[in-house]
Amino acid sequence: MKLTVRSDLCRGHGRCYDLAEDFLEDDDEGFVTARGQTLDVPADQVEDVRNAAASCPEGAITILED
Amino acid sequence: MTELSANEDLKATGRVPSGCPVIHLDASPPLEVGSHWQKANELREESPAFFNTHAQGYWVFTRYDEVREMYQHPEIFSSESITPWEPDPVYRFVPTQIDPPDHSKYRQLISRWFAPNAITRIAPEAHEIGRRLVADLAPAGECDFVTDFAMRLPTEIFLTIIGVPGSDADLMGPWVEDFFAGFGGDLAQQEAMGAALGGIRQYWVEVLEARRGESAPRDNDFVSLLLHSEIDDEPLDDALILDILTVLVLAGLDTTRGQLGYLFRHLAEHPDDRNRLLAEPELIPSAVEESLRLYTIIFGDGRKVAQDTDFHGCPLNKGDMVYGLVSGANRDPRVYDRPDEFVVDRKANNHLGFAGGPHRCLGAHLARMVMRVAVEEWLKVIPAFEVASEEPLMERGGGAMLTLLSLPLRWEVPA
Numbered sequence: 001m002k003l004t005v006r007s008d009l010c011r012g013h014g015r016c017y018d019l020a021e022d023f024l025e026d027d028d029e030g031f032v033t034a035r036g037q038t039l040d041v042p043a044d045q046v047e048d049v050r051n052a053a054a055s056c057p058e059g060a061i062t063i064l065e066d
Numbered sequence: 067m068t069e070l071s072a073n074e075d076l077k078a079t080g081r082v083p084s085g086c087p088v089i090h091l092d093a094s095p096p097l098e099v100g101s102h103w104q105k106a107n108e109l110r111e112e113s114p115a116f117f118n119t120h121a122q123g124y125w126v127f128t129r130y131d132e133v134r135e136m137y138q139h140p141e142i143f144s145s146e147s148i149t150p151w152e153p154d155p156v157y158r159f160v161p162t163q164i165d166p167p168d169h170s171k172y173r174q175l176i177s178r179w180f181a182p183n184a185i186t187r188i189a190p191e192a193h194e195i196g197r198r199l200v201a202d203l204a205p206a207g208e209c210d211f212v213t214d215f216a217m218r219l220p221t222e223i224f225l226t227i228i229g230v231p232g233s234d235a236d237l238m239g240p241w242v243e244d245f246f247a248g249f250g251g252d253l254a255q256q257e258a259m260g261a262a263l264g265g266i267r268q269y270w271v272e273v274l275e276a277r278r279g280e281s282a283p284r285d286n287d288f289v290s291l292l293l294h295s296e297i298d299d300e301p302l303d304d305a306l307i308l309d310i311l312t313v314l315v316l317a318g319l320d321t322t323r324g325q326l327g328y329l330f331r332h333l334a335e336h337p338d339d340r341n342r343l344l345a346e347p348e349l350i351p352s353a354v355e356e357s358l359r360l361y362t363i364i365f366g367d368g369r370k371v372a373q374d375t376d377f378h379g380c381p382l383n384k385g386d387m388v389y390g391l392v393s394g395a396n397r398d399p400r401v402y403d404r405p406d407e408f409v410v411d412r413k414a415n416n417h418l419g420f421a422g423g424p425h426r427c428l429g430a431h432l433a434r435m436v437m438r439v440a441v442e443e444w445l446k447v448i449p450a451f452e453v454a455s456e457e458p459l460m461e462r463g464g465g466a467m468l469t470l471l472s473l474p475l476r477w478e479v480p481a
Contacts, residue, residue, distance in 0.1 A: 009138070011426040014182055015416070018351065029174070030181035030431060054414030057422050058138070 002064040003049055007036035009060035016052040016061060023049060038064075086380055087112070089126070090119045093365055094465035099331070102365050102464045106394035107406070115380050121151035124387035125380055126366070130398040130418070132378060133390035136369055137423035140165050142377075143369035143388060145425055149249075150368035150387035151465070157263065159313040160306060165372075166424055171297050173428070176310065179227070179288055182431045189435060192223045195232065196443035204447050204479070208454055211473040212327045215444075217242075220322035220436045224314070227432070229287035230273055241265045242319050246466045263312065270311040274304065318429045321363060322436050324462075324469030325419075328361035329354070329437065330444070331473055332408055334453045339410050344449055347442065353410050354437045359417035360408050364392040365464025367421060392418050393464075451477035 005016070012031045017024040023045040025033050041049045041063075053061035089109070093102065109116065110128035118126050127133055136143045145163050147153050155163075161172035178184060199219055203209045217239050222232035241262040248259025270289070277290045284290040292307045333340045343350055371386040382388065396417045397405040420427035427433070453459070454476035462469050 011423065012177070012181075013420065013422075013426055014431055015355075017182075026182050028181060028183055029177050030183075051413045055416050057134070057416045057418055057420070057426075059134070059416070 001041040001046055001049070001066055002038055003034070003041050003053065004038040004062045004064065005032055005034045005036065006060045006062070009058045010035045011058055011060075013057050015055040015057065018052075019055055020045060020048040020052040024052065086115050086117050086125075088119060089116045091126075092120045094463040096460050096463050096471060099459040099461045099470060102461065102468055103362070103393050103397065106365065106391050107397055109391060110394035110398060115378060117380075118150075118389070122153065122387070124150035124368070124389055125377075125382065126389045126391060127378075128391045128394040130395040130401045133367075133392055133395040133418060134422055135377075136388060136390045137367075137418070137421055137425070140169075140424055142372055142375050142382075144372040146370045146372075147387065148368045149465075150366075150389040153370060153385070153387050158309055159316070160309040161428075162313055162317065162425060169424055172310070173424070175292070175295050175297070175302075176314075176428060179291070180428050180432055185227075185431045185435050188223075188227055189439070191226055192435060192439045193443060195219065195222045195226070196439040200443050200447045204477075207479040208474065208476040211330050211475045212323065212470050213472070215440075216323040216326040216330070216473075217319065219326070219440055220433075221319050223436055223439075224318050224432070228289065228311075228314075229284070230289075234269070237269060238266070238315060238319065242315065245316060246320050246462070249466045266312050266315055267308050270308050271304075273311075274307060314429070317427075318432065320469065321429075321467050322433050324363040324467050325358060325361070325433065326437060326440055327470040327473050328363070328468075329357040329441070330475070331453065331459065331470065332357060332361065333441070334451050334473075334475055336408065337450070339408065340445070340450070342410055343441065344445055347445075349410055350438050350441050351434070352412065352415075353441070354434055355415050355417065356408055356410060356412050357437075358419035359396045359402075359412075359415055360406070362393040362396045362417070362419050363468040364419065364421070365468055366391045366393065392421070393468075448477050451475050 010031060012029065014026060014030055017026045017032050027033050050063065053063050114127065114129045114132055116126040118124055127136060144165050147155055148162065149155060161169050164172055196219060199215055203214060209215060218235055221235035221238050225234055226232045244258040244262035248255035273289050277293055283294040292302055292310065295302055343353055366389040369388050371382045371384055371388060374384050375382045396419060399405045420430040454474040459473065460471045462471055
């Protein structure tokens, strides 16, 4: 599974790195450091990442299933 | 004039040209608690859009997707006015009422100060404030939660973050009350609102003067930082700094107070949820998010149309006002299972309680921290409590942010 955070939509709500705290991190301005990137999601993070993506108020996070 | 032509159409047909249904809704009077969310539910299920003949007339969008779209398109929905019944407000909130591209310049000045990293650093002090306030109240066995705790806690924490004495909460509290009495559209309160704005501004003038002329910014002092900041290679002028500081006070204190009141009313009336948080305190952040969704204090949020647009069948003209019914969006059954229930451990909670798009609430991380501190520190000392009122609780009208006018709580004091 892969995750993409769209930089044009991400507004730094912080829901994703709060809910998937073992996988995602924030920068000094409160944006997720994965903004604008596509990352492979480790198997043990899949559940948290799904919740993080579905909890983004901007719909900025896309999940790409394998 | 767009407003006039829309009103003429209304008289003729009862509907605006798109077929959009017309309502007359003035949400400013106080009502029994829950009435505003019920109204939002009814409107949302009746139609995705209305034309409201209140004030000069404005469009209302009731569902999640449309409200989010409004927030995400500032090129169409300008923040020049955020109160749809007042298209040309006398105040100027910075950066709230600044549109892109200038908006991000102002926003970047402030956003680090309110980012999670910065908020986490002051969390120990915030917990200390929370512990002290709860310890002061606990022996009495009763309080009015809204005035005795819910206003005091965010105000003291906010002032501490800015770098001024927390005890100045004594001054800020009454000013914030007076401001929002007028902001919600009550014309009789306009004078008090103006005086409160003047008081808040003068407070910051004095803070500013005390810091002027210093060669380097003081540590952990937001006003000092602003005095040493630049936008487009120019220092900020005083008027701008005062605008920024004033909006932080107005946006940060009343809102958190409102949200805390509804959360604690819920905990008072739902011992199961309270006990679950006592047993599983790691669920407190989730409960905070759920209270932001279910008990949304933003009945609706206004924007001014910046260009002629057809929006989901509504013919919007430049200069029209629109109102995104955030409280309707956050209970939209098209998005949420069990939308009218408080689900402590809800997943996929993408609520718009902190708005969205470029104007996403700057203080969101602070507000969450304050709410978590409130629940943690309160439950440690007062694990069981109830609403001490036979009368229905009342909430301030939805013209400003919703808040309980009063929340009498009582609890047993150990012998």
